[in-house]
Amino acid sequence: MNEPDVNALVEGVQRADSAVGLLLATQALAASAHPQAAPCLVEVLGFNNPGAAVAAVDGLIAIGEPAVDTILTLIDGYNYGARAWAVRALAGIGDVRGLEVLEDALGKDIGPSVRRAAARGLGQLRLEVLEPQPRRDAAERCLQALLDGCRDGEWVVRYAVAVGLELLAPAVHPHLAEGPEPQQRLHQALLGLHLNPAEEAPVVSLRAALALQRLGVRHG
Amino acid sequence: MAAGAADQPIPGNGDPISEEEALRRIRLTDDPSAQYYAAWWLGRNRSSHPEAVPLLQEALRQRRPRDPGAGVEENAVARNAARALGKLGVPARAAIPDLLATLEDDDHGLREAAAHALGDLQAVDAVEPLRRRLASGPAVAGAQQPGTPRLQEPCEALLEALGQIGVAEPAVLAVIEPFVVHERPLIRSAACRALLQLTAEPRWGDQLVALLQHQQLHVRRAALMDLGAAGWREALEPIAATLAENSLKLIALRGLVEQPGRESGSAGAVPDAATVAVLDVMDALL
Numbered sequence: 001m002n003e004p005d006v007n008a009l010v011e012g013v014q015r016a017d018s019a020v021g022l023l024l025a026t027q028a029l030a031a032s033a034h035p036q037a038a039p040c041l042v043e044v045l046g047f048n049n050p051g052a053a054v055a056a057v058d059g060l061i062a063i064g065e066p067a068v069d070t071i072l073t074l075i076d077g078y079n080y081g082a083r084a085w086a087v088r089a090l091a092g093i094g095d096v097r098g099l100e101v102l103e104d105a106l107g108k109d110i111g112p113s114v115r116r117a118a119a120r121g122l123g124q125l126r127l128e129v130l131e132p133q134p135r136r137d138a139a140e141r142c143l144q145a146l147l148d149g150c151r152d153g154e155w156v157v158r159y160a161v162a163v164g165l166e167l168l169a170p171a172v173h174p175h176l177a178e179g180p181e182p183q184q185r186l187h188q189a190l191l192g193l194h195l196n197p198a199e200e201a202p203v204v205s206l207r208a209a210l211a212l213q214r215l216g217v218r219h220g
Numbered sequence: 221m222a223a224g225a226a227d228q229p230i231p232g233n234g235d236p237i238s239e240e241e242a243l244r245r246i247r248l249t250d251d252p253s254a255q256y257y258a259a260w261w262l263g264r265n266r267s268s269h270p271e272a273v274p275l276l277q278e279a280l281r282q283r284r285p286r287d288p289g290a291g292v293e294e295n296a297v298a299r300n301a302a303r304a305l306g307k308l309g310v311p312a313r314a315a316i317p318d319l320l321a322t323l324e325d326d327d328h329g330l331r332e333a334a335a336h337a338l339g340d341l342q343a344v345d346a347v348e349p350l351r352r353r354l355a356s357g358p359a360v361a362g363a364q365q366p367g368t369p370r371l372q373e374p375c376e377a378l379l380e381a382l383g384q385i386g387v388a389e390p391a392v393l394a395v396i397e398p399f400v401v402h403e404r405p406l407i408r409s410a411a412c413r414a415l416l417q418l419t420a421e422p423r424w425g426d427q428l429v430a431l432l433q434h435q436q437l438h439v440r441r442a443a444l445m446d447l448g449a450a451g452w453r454e455a456l457e458p459i460a461a462t463l464a465e466n467s468l469k470l471i472a473l474r475g476l477v478e479q480p481g482r483e484s485g486s487a488g489a490v491p492d493a494a495t496v497a498v499l500d501v502m503d504a505l506l
Contacts, residue, residue, distance in 0.1 A: 050465075113467050120506040156470055160506045200266075203477045206491050207499055213490055 006036045013040055019049055026052040030059025035066035042067075042074045045089075046082035053085045061092035068095045075101075084114040091121025096138055099125060103145045112154040119149050119160035123167030136178065139171040143182055147189050155201035162193050162204060166211035187217050194219060239267055246275045255279060255297045263304025273308060276301045277315045280322060283330070298322070299333040306337030316343045323349055332374035339381030347387045350378050354395050358402045375399065376410045383414025383450075393418060400424075405431060405439040413446035425452040432462045440464050448472030451479025456498055466505040473502045 009029040016022040026044050029037050037059060044056040060067045068090070075086040087105045090098030098121070105118035122142045127135050146168065149161040165186055172182035193199070193208035212219045237245070237258075242265075245251070245258035259279055262272050279301035284294040302322055305312045322334035323346065331353075338346035353373050354361050361373040379399060382392060396418075399411035409431050416424035428450070431443035441464055447455045448471055459472050476498050477491075491499060 113465075116506050120503075155474070156467070156506075159470075159502070163503050163506060201474065201478075203474045203499075203502075206477060206495065207502075210491050210496060210499060 003036060006032055006034045010037065010040045013044065019051070022047065022049055023051045023055065026055040026059070030055045030062065033059065033062035035063055038063055038067040038070040039074065042071055042082075042086070045075075045085040046079055048081055053081075057085055057089045057092065060089040064093050065095050068093060068097050072097060072101070080111075084109070084111055087114050087121070088117045091117045091124070094121070094124050094126045096125050096127060096130060099138060099141060103141060106145050106149050106157075112157055115149070115152060115154070115157045116160035119146060119157060119164040120167070121164075122146055123164030127171050132176075135171075136176070139168070139177065140182065142168050143172055143186060147185065150189050150193055155204055158193060158199075158204045159201070159207050162190060162208040162211050165190055166214060169211075169215050187212070187215070190215075190217070191219055237261060239265065239269055242267070243269060243271055243275060246279055249282065252294055252297050255282075256300055259297060259300035259304050263300070263307040266307055266309075268308075268311065270311075273305065273311050273314055276305050276308075276312075277318050280305070280315070280318050283325065283327070295327050295330055299329055302330065302333035302337045306340030309341075312337075313341055313343070316341060316345060319343070320346060320349060323353070328370055328374055332377040335374060335377035335381045339377075339384035342385050344385060344387060346381065347385055347389075347392060350382050350385075351392055351395050354378050354382075354399070357395075357398045358407075362399060362402050362407060371404075371407075375402070375407050379407070379410040379414045380449075383410075383417035386418065388418040400427065405434055405436070406442050409439070409442045409446050413450050416450040416452060422454065425450070425454055428452065429455050429458045432458050437464060441468055444468050444472040448475025451475050453479065453494065453498070456501060460501050460505070470502055470505055473498055473505075477502075 006029075009025070009032055012025040013022065013029055016025045022044070026041070029040060041056040041059045044052050047053070060071065071086050071089055075083050087101060087109070090101055102118045102121045102125075106115050106122060109115050109118070122145050125138065125142060127138050130138060146161050146164050149157060149164070152158050152161065169183070169186055172186050174180040174183055177183065190208045190212050194205050194212060196205070199205050209219065242258045242261040245254040246262065248254045259276060262276060280298050282294060282301075283298045302319060305315045305319065316338070319334045319338050319341075320343075322330055323338065325331055325334070335350060338350070354375065361371070362375050363372050364370070365372055379396060382396060393415065396411050396414050400408055400415070402408050402411065409428060412424045412427045412431075415421070416428065425447070428443050428447050432440055432447075432455075434440050434443070440462055444459060444462060444464060445468065447459060453476055456473070456476060459469055459476075462469060477495055
């Protein structure tokens with residue numbers, strides 16, 4: 001798709017005068033997956049139209065890395081709802097530049113749906129593009145944020161933390177992490193989620209058991 | 221089930237307080253607003269303090285005529301006390317007689333809260349009074365009250381409680397069945413949920429799955445919650461495909477994983493293949 005076509009789709013979003021119209025126009029723009037669509041898609045995140053926001057997040061994830069700077073630049077002044085959607089987009093894209101936003105979201109956001117997206121996102125950042133030392137540093141930050149997330153008050157966030165830890169495991173392999181200690185902490189955290197006697201949601205314990213099984217850790 | 225119960229905002233002055241403070245506030249009989257919040261807090265935090273149940277029983281008895289001009293009206297305290305008792309498990313079974321008395325109250329909202337709590341506590345003694353309240357059927361118990369959107373009885377709560385308590389006697393099923401053709405989709409959903417829980421017959425699950433396609437979002441949400449409560453595994457794909465928030469789909473799918481009667485999550489347990497299939501869908505919704 002060339003630039004004039006994208007501009008026409010952007011205009012379509014700007015001209016939309018109903019909720020359904022906005023949804024359809026956003027879906028069309030998102031389907032272009034063109035980097036030029038990113039600023040407009042980020043703008044849609046702030047419109048308080050959940051359907052359109054879902055489409056915009058999908059579009060931003062489809063654009064991928066070229067959308068990251070736009071998201072990070074634009075979300076700062078945005079309202080809470082827009083930031084929440086932006087966290088979902090950054091989690092889905094998996095670019096390391098989103099790390100700080102994801103850390104912040106898992107640790108501080110008031111919305112469980114935002115924290116759960118951030119927890120999963122912290123497990124699936126594409127750290128392999130980094131040099132060894134920054135890669136270890138980034139993996140350590142992801143791990144620490146997820147370890148703190150084990151104490152979240154919402155079951156769905158603890159569930160997402162179990163998923164995030166499973167996804168992060170390859171990045172803290174002793175071979176990459178210069179030692180077994182990070183991997184041990186990750187396994188310990190999953191064992192904690194699995195065996196926590198105070199866990200009110202059996203599904204959390206079960207998901208942690210599945211992660212341990214997949215990582216080849218004996219338990220129970 | 222009316223959706224969104226999990227995300228209800230903190231009522232009243234939503235400051236973080238200690239259990240000790242909650243127990244102090246629930247005694248403040250001249251400050252219903254403080255009691256209201258304290259009752260909610262004790263339920264939400266599943267207080268196991270030995271004084272929690274007796275104090276909530278006390279608050280449940282605190283019922284007065286409604287006075288809309290007085291801020292928090294007093295029955296609101298009783299309603300929150302009933303809901304909280306439902307969340308406190310075995311120790312709260314001592315309050316079942318109080319909740320049974322509340323089920324006969326003139327206040328529709330109180331009967332509703334009592335029905336929910338009796339269902340949560342799986343109070344077998346409640347089956348007969350619950351059944352009796354519904355026995356006049358959709359045309360009477362399920363008729364709309366003039367001048368309000370309410371039905372004569374809190375049918376949704378009564379139906380859900382019968383399903384949750386789990387006494388599958390023919391007389392119970394016979395009273396629930398007519399409600400699956402009630403004019404309101406939420407009542408149909410609650411009736412199908414109860415029958416699915418009591419009989420495990422696929423036809424009730426199929427009707428709930430059909431409601432996932434309803435054009436109104438709040439109906440789709442309710443059907444999601446009801447399928448989750450019944451743990452109907454056959455609904456996995458339809459739940460994943462429903463047009464609704466991921467948060468609600470995740471709650472429903474948690475219900476599928478933790479379906480009643482299934483041993484799950486205990487130490488050493490490893491999920492079987494069917495459970496892993498549900499977990500995989502959950503992972504994709506995060």
